[in-house]
Amino acid sequence: xxxxxxxxxxxxxxxxxxxxxxxxxxxxxxxxxxxxxxxxxxxxxxxxxxxxxxxxxxxxxxxxxxxxxxxxxxxxxxxxxxxxxxxxxxxxxxxxxxxxxxxxxxxxxxxxxxxxxxxxxxxxxxxxxxxxxxxxxxxxxxxxxxxxxxxxxxxxxxxxxxxxxxxxxxxxxxxxxxxxxxxxxxxxxxxxxxxxxxxxxxxxxxxxxxxxxxxxxxxxxxxxxxxxxxxxxxxxxxxxxxxxxxxxxxxxxxxxxxxxxxxxxxxxxxxxxxxxxxxxxxxxxxxxxxxxxxxxxxxxxxxxxxxxxxxxxxxxxxxxxxxxxxxxxxxxxxxxxxxxxxxx
Numbered sequence: 001x002x003x004x005x006x007x008x009x010x011x012x013x014x015x016x017x018x019x020x021x022x023x024x025x026x027x028x029x030x031x032x033x034x035x036x037x038x039x040x041x042x043x044x045x046x047x048x049x050x051x052x053x054x055x056x057x058x059x060x061x062x063x064x065x066x067x068x069x070x071x072x073x074x075x076x077x078x079x080x081x082x083x084x085x086x087x088x089x090x091x092x093x094x095x096x097x098x099x100x101x102x103x104x105x106x107x108x109x110x111x112x113x114x115x116x117x118x119x120x121x122x123x124x125x126x127x128x129x130x131x132x133x134x135x136x137x138x139x140x141x142x143x144x145x146x147x148x149x150x151x152x153x154x155x156x157x158x159x160x161x162x163x164x165x166x167x168x169x170x171x172x173x174x175x176x177x178x179x180x181x182x183x184x185x186x187x188x189x190x191x192x193x194x195x196x197x198x199x200x201x202x203x204x205x206x207x208x209x210x211x212x213x214x215x216x217x218x219x220x221x222x223x224x225x226x227x228x229x230x231x232x233x234x235x236x237x238x239x240x241x242x243x244x245x246x247x248x249x250x251x252x253x254x255x256x257x258x259x260x261x262x263x264x265x266x267x268x269x270x271x272x273x274x275x276x277x278x279x280x281x282x283x284x285x286x287x288x289x290x291x292x293x294x295x296x297x298x299x300x301x302x303x304x305x306x307x308x309x310x311x312x313x314x315x316x317x318x319x320x321x322x323x324x325x326x327x328x329x330x331x332x333x334x335x336x337x338x339x340x341x342x343x344x
Contacts (some may be wrong), residue, residue, distance in 0.1 A: 005123040019067045023128055026054055031132040040140060041237025051129070054064060058125045062118035141160055156319055175200065175225070178232050187230045196224045204255070213254045213322065215283050216247035226279070229265045245283030252288060253320050253343065257281075259309040260292050260338045267336065290340040296331065 018314075027156035036053075175197055182190045203221045207213045226241055261279065268277050275295045282289040310329070317325050324343040331337075 011066075015067050019063045022063050023124060026058075026125070027132055029126050030054065030129065031136050035136050036140070055122075055125065055183065058121050059118070062116075062121055064120040064124065065116070065118045069233065070315070071073070073168050114153045120285065132203060146339065172201070172204075174266075175228060178228055181232055187231070191323060193228055193231055196228050197220055200224050200228075212251040214248055215250045215252050215281075215288060216248075218252050218257065219243050219247055219281060221255075221279075222257060222279075225258070225261060229269075233269060234271065235271060238274075239279070240277065241279045243281045243283075249284050249286055250344065256313065256316060257290055257314045257340070260290070261323060261339070263338075264292050264294045267296050269344040270295075270297040277283075286344055288342040290342075291338070293335060296334050296336050 030051075034047065034050045038044075038050060179190065179197060182193055200221055204218060205215055223241070226239060232237065264277050266280065268275060268278045275297065278291070278293045280289075280291040314327065317327060321342060326341040326343075327338075328339040329337070
């Protein structure tokens with residue numbers, strides 16, 4: 001019988017497909033039910049019992065031995081399975097040998113007797129179990145890692161939303177207080193202030209939802225805010241605000257600089273003493289440089305509230321810029337200075 005005929009006879013054998021389906025069923029049963037629903041649920045006793053049952057089924061059914069014994073291509077028609085009858089010795093007739101036994105007239109299928117152990121089937125079972133455990137463990141590990149990454153992303157998003165929500169009311173209340181002061185004094189610039197506030201709030205409500213916006217939008221918001229502050233300040237306060245570089249080429253997290261701008265006008269303004277405020281923004285291709293400096297007029301015990309704003313800004317920087325920023329805040333000789341560099 002040729003090899004092609006033998007392979008064809010094997011593929012058409014019922015016992016061959018029984019052998020394949022048996023191990024396929026064991027593999028999927030263990031991979032998608034027993035291991036995930038028992039072992040990963042910490043039901044170790046039930047899992048051990050299930051594995052013992054699977055092993056017992058392999059031990060008792062002996063699928064590989066059954067395949068070999070019943071496989072017709074492994075023996076000729078009318079011949080017993082190979083290995084069950086010893087080959088004849090040369091030089092001596094078969095009937096003269098002392099161990100000669102006459103063969104039956106009809107071929108009889110001979111299965112292994114006694115407590116024969118199907119080593120091959122057990123070995124295939126161990127390999128199948130190891131492969132199943134490896135595949136399911138890798139799948140569970142990837143799912144756990146994916147859930148951890150998603151949870152971290154959701155946490156960061158929630159924290160950023162919360163920090164933004166903290167900034168918006170604080171910024172709005174301070175600005176409304178300034179306009180209220182102008183309205184009380186019936187200042188002619190009240191209408192202009194309301195328009196400035198409208199532009200600021202349009203920026204806050206529309207563009208602040210984005211993680212990053214063009215620097216020009218942020219600068220325009222800062223400029224409107226400074227203009228609002230100028231309306232209420234006297235001539236004793238000098239404000240040096242300058243912007244250099246191409247603002248359209250770079251982007252920045254919205255309202256990131258506003259905490260520092262608010263602090264400048266909160267603690268660096270006095271109605272009785274002259275002072276100066278310096279605010280600089282430089283836009284380069286690879287980085288954004290921000291600098292602000294002011295004298296400290298407000299008593300230190302009132303600065304605790306503003307400390308929360310700086311802490312929030314630090315958190316936003318760590319979330320959005322990670323190791324791509326440099327922040328230096330110092331207070332020396334009653335002068336408060338902030339230097340921030342954002343790298344692209």
